[in-house]
Amino acid sequence: MKDSILPIPTLPPELITEILSRLPVKSLLRLKCVSKSFVALISSPEFIKTQLCISTNNKDYANHRLLLRYKCLLKDCSLRSVLYESVMEVSHLNYPMTNQRKTFWTVVGSVNGLICLSNEANVLCLWNSSIRKFKKFPDFITHLRVRVVYGFGYDEFYDDYKVVRCVYYDGSWPRVDVKIYSLKDDSWRSICYAPPDGVRLWGSGKFVNGKLHWANNTGPVRDKGWNIISIDLADDKWEKVEQPCCGEEEGVLVLGVLGNNLSVISKDNHLRTHIDVWVMKEYGVKESWTKMFTVKCPHSPASSVFKALFLVSNKDEILLMFGQNFLLYNLKDGSINYPKFNKFVSGVVKAIYVESLVSPVLQHEPRTQYE
Numbered sequence: 001m002k003d004s005i006l007p008i009p010t011l012p013p014e015l016i017t018e019i020l021s022r023l024p025v026k027s028l029l030r031l032k033c034v035s036k037s038f039v040a041l042i043s044s045p046e047f048i049k050t051q052l053c054i055s056t057n058n059k060d061y062a063n064h065r066l067l068l069r070y071k072c073l074l075k076d077c078s079l080r081s082v083l084y085e086s087v088m089e090v091s092h093l094n095y096p097m098t099n100q101r102k103t104f105w106t107v108v109g110s111v112n113g114l115i116c117l118s119n120e121a122n123v124l125c126l127w128n129s130s131i132r133k134f135k136k137f138p139d140f141i142t143h144l145r146v147r148v149v150y151g152f153g154y155d156e157f158y159d160d161y162k163v164v165r166c167v168y169y170d171g172s173w174p175r176v177d178v179k180i181y182s183l184k185d186d187s188w189r190s191i192c193y194a195p196p197d198g199v200r201l202w203g204s205g206k207f208v209n210g211k212l213h214w215a216n217n218t219g220p221v222r223d224k225g226w227n228i229i230s231i232d233l234a235d236d237k238w239e240k241v242e243q244p245c246c247g248e249e250e251g252v253l254v255l256g257v258l259g260n261n262l263s264v265i266s267k268d269n270h271l272r273t274h275i276d277v278w279v280m281k282e283y284g285v286k287e288s289w290t291k292m293f294t295v296k297c298p299h300s301p302a303s304s305v306f307k308a309l310f311l312v313s314n315k316d317e318i319l320l321m322f323g324q325n326f327l328l329y330n331l332k333d334g335s336i337n338y339p340k341f342n343k344f345v346s347g348v349v350k351a352i353y354v355e356s357l358v359s360p361v362l363q364h365e366p367r368t369q370y371e
Contacts, residue, residue, distance in 0.1 A: 007205055016149055017041065021051045024063065024354045025130040047359045060084075060085045067107060067115065067351040076129070079352060080340050083317070083328070093129055106350075108163070108204050109152035113356025116152035116163060124150075126183065126360035129353075135360040136213050137163070137181055138188060151205020151212035155233040162233050162358075166201055180236065186362060192235040199229060201239075206255045208278060209283045209333065210234060210263045213241060215253040226253035228264075242286035244278040258292070272299055277318075293328050295320065 013021075020028065020042065028051070041047055048316055055063035062118075064079040066249045069263040077090045079242075108116035115127045150163040158235065161183040169175050179188045198218060201319075205212030211230040220223040228241040244264055264278045265281040274293050282288035294320070317328040328337040 016048065019115065021047065021054055025357060027050075028357065042357065052354070052356045052358060054302060055058060055356060056112075063355045064352055065355065067110065067353055069105075069107070069350050070103075074107075074350075075306045076353075082319070092360045094132070106204075107208060108150040110351040110353040111152060111154045111161065111207060113354050114152075114360055115351065115353055115360045116150070118148075118150060122146075122148050124181075126161070128356065128358060128360055130355040131357060131359065133359055133361050135183075135362075138213050149203070149205075149215065151207070151231075153205070153207035153210070153212050156210055158184070164205060164231055166195075166199075166235075180233075183360070183362070193236050193238060196229065196240065197229075201229065204253070205231075206257055206262065208257055208260065211255040213255055213262060215255050228253070228255065228262075229292070237258075241284075242289070244280075244289035244291070253323075263292075293318070293331055297335055334339065 020031065020038075032042050032141075058064075061079045061083065065076045066079050068075045074093045076093055081089065081319050083250070097323055098369050104115050105117045105119050106198060109204075110116070113128050113130060115129065117127055118124050121141075125134050126137070127134040127251065147168040149166040149168075153162060153164075154160075155162050163181040164179070165188070167177045167179075169177065171260050176195060177193050179225050180191055192276065200217040201214040202217060203215060205214050207213075211232050213228055213230045216229040218227055228243050229238060230241050247308050256263040258264060258279050259276070260282045262283065266278065274297065277292050277295065278289050279292050280289050291316050310340060316329065316331045320327055320329055326339070328339065329335075330337070
């Protein structure tokens, strides 16, 4: 009797999508070499959005990575390893635009796996290190002595990634030129709505609720007089955001993002022995500002300030930057843990990004990659 040959079972397309969308990006890139059908599926906008949603909402942060700057180099490591392991492996990142590798790159922000970078010459690019693709933005004139402030976010209404650029000419605060870059249009444009009078923005914009937010200096000097200013990426409108009643009259306002909520870090006294962390639980509602916790500074009085706030882990720990190092602060007992790296000195945490298939390159453009 001849052996019967059983047919290879065929899985329903929706089940294949369900399985593949839960795989890491590196595995998905390898699978694109298997067949044309896999290429079509994995490259489709629907699949890219599904994979992004699953990766972003993973409670163990398995697909999230910390972007670190050590001296002039960018490196990264697994966020999961920082939260749950004793020693972390750090990887060197291959830079986009290799001819400018020696330049000092600043991280403007990260959204949906895309990282926006700028350098001293105000060269901008969008970069997805997971799929090894980048895009350099159209040049703009910077021959005048200028100070430039950036923000990077996602316009969900138009399904578009945008960069806001505020240029202060000749060091003059009142004179500001604001333009917005659209990835869909691949061009810069001036906005129709002028920013409020006296806007003096600091740092990179924090992206929350479809808007970019900056700490705005309203006083005569940098350490006095601050509020929060935002711009809506869908309609370009500026507005003042109500801030918490911190009772703080001096010091630089530090904005952050806790989960999906806007947060503010403020010191509770002039010695800087503690900092308070406030979170706007319901966006746009002043009364929803809540002081979530108070963190005791590692040194008293503090010789530095907290730079950024990232998230709360499943172990009731918050990841904070303090000076040039970052630490895990336990909310229950106030203990501090400094993550250890393998063959690496701790660098400054610049962003948390999620591994995704989102491409910075438009479909009609050449597929820019680097080795």
